[in-house]
Amino acid sequence: MHPIPVFRHRWLPWALLAPQLMVTLVFFVWPALEAIYQAFLVQDPFGMSSRFVWFDNFIQLFEDPKYFESLVSTLVFSAGVTVLSMGLSLLLAVMADGVVRGASVYKMLLVWPYAVAPAIAGILWMFMFDPTIGIVAYALEQIGYHWNHRVNGDEAMLLVVIAAAWKQISYNFLFFLAGLQAIPRSLIEAAAIDGARPFKRFWTIVFPLLSPTSFFLLVVNIVYAFFDTFGIIHAVTHGGPGTSTTTLVYKVYHDGFIGLDLGGSAAQSVMLMLLVGVLTVVQFRYIERKVQY
């Protein structure tokens, strides 16, 4: 038996936790409660008075085709970002894993984009693809493609997907690389002796062994695409043209702060909160159980 250290102070733990608790309460719990409360109110146009309307905001939301358009945009956007960023980062990680000389330089360069703020990343891509002054738009013009994401909704979507994926590649890359390096060399060698060619080795040995990493990244990437891409969209397209790149998160901002429909915006926030909750549950339930060998 080890003596159990007795911690006598009742107030000290609370004092030590206080800063974190304050931040959480003030910047998370309070606004969240406020949003839930707001979701049941309707403001007058000047913000002078508000009225309790029960679930009217939600009913309106579900009857609004624009909301479902936005949901579809979000799904397209998230799928695009997740597939593109995970695919590319896996490719890069597999290549980086094989690099012997200068590996650390290579890794550092690949990790760099993660240090770029989302809005700046957005601006970067916006400038490159700018229909009048962008270098990529110019290059596309030369090969006969007229790029204008300010008019063409699909091009706008493609651009924000690329910009958002680019930022996430670094993060995915690091995890994939760590995952790859955790696979014992002898397994690959055994597979080589067992007659599997490199491509087959990858799909039958490496990829299954990466599945816990992949699943983790899948959830992280979906969460990222859903909730953390406001900055990029705001910088690149402002949700336009029309509403073609208005994701759910962007719509919350747009309806609330541009449209001044605070109640409706709050109702959307509540829906997003539920979605986050579901994703979190999925992440915790399955991440450790479902994907393992």
Place this chain on the structure above:
Amino acid sequence: MATLTLQQIRKTYPNGYRAIHGIDLTVTDGEFIVIVGPSGCGKSSLLRMIAGLETISEGEMKIDDRLINGLEPAQRDIAMVFQNYALYPHMTVYANMAYGLRNRGAPKAQIEEDVQRTAKILELEPLLARKPAQLSGGQRQRVAMGRAIVRDPKIFLFDEPLSNLDAKLRVQMRLEIKKLQRQLGTTAVYVTHDQVEAMTLADRLVVMNGGVVEQIGTPMEIYERPATPFVAGFIGSPAMNFMPGQLHGRQLQMGERMIDMGLTTDYRGSVLVGVRPEHLHREAGAPHRLDMHLSMIEPLGADTLVYGELTEGRENLVARINGHFKAGSENSMRLHFSERDLHIYCEQSGQRLN
């Protein structure tokens, strides 16, 4: 079933490190070759070159009459058992064993039959549906063996396959590997640093040191006539005792003592004289004797190891004494040996002189 021929095989790593300096070896059909040596002697590099996992810098390697230098591991028709088993953790035992057959496009019924037959040989049948994580160390070892056997390769390669097992299991698996190899008649190359494994498994033993083959021979040849002081000290436990001496033609001088070795060599000069601990006897049956100061005694049950120093030369000495040894109050003892049990090496070149 195959012969393996190595001609002047060399390995130089890209950083300039020369791991292997020219090895010649012919492994005949069905032979069990054990490559033994201390860590870093190049034995694993050599095995990996046979497997095709390392490139061959110089020399020719052939299986039967086919040059395999440039072939992929898969094309060489070899199977390898790794130190950490290297089982595919996401596959069942069955799938682990079937993987190599599937990759070679064997028909499903054939795979089923081969895997079942191999599982039967190794008593793995009840485990076929399990994943490697659900197996014990010995079972994993057996699956790794099964994966090698099932493809019926020309050559088995073993890379210290028993070093992750506990002592008891190691002895058991050692016997099983030997039995299996006899039964299948497949040529085998086995790498280990454990000299007991080496002695017990090998048809012929290859003792390596510093990227060079020190000696090739049957275990008993190597035990009885080690070619160099390194081999003499490496094979045998406890290690051979070495004492300095002078050779004058056929006469060996050790301290005051002259021993007639009956040698035909005309070498004169300093030599290393080796004698195995088990060849030092307490009984006065042997013609020569030496005295040692006792420092420590290790009873092993059947034998007793007696450690001490040579009275005249201060060299450390070990003797393996039969049966009980009652440590009395005396702190020195007299040991007898025969000149037939001496190993004499040139002090400069390490060449064996008798």
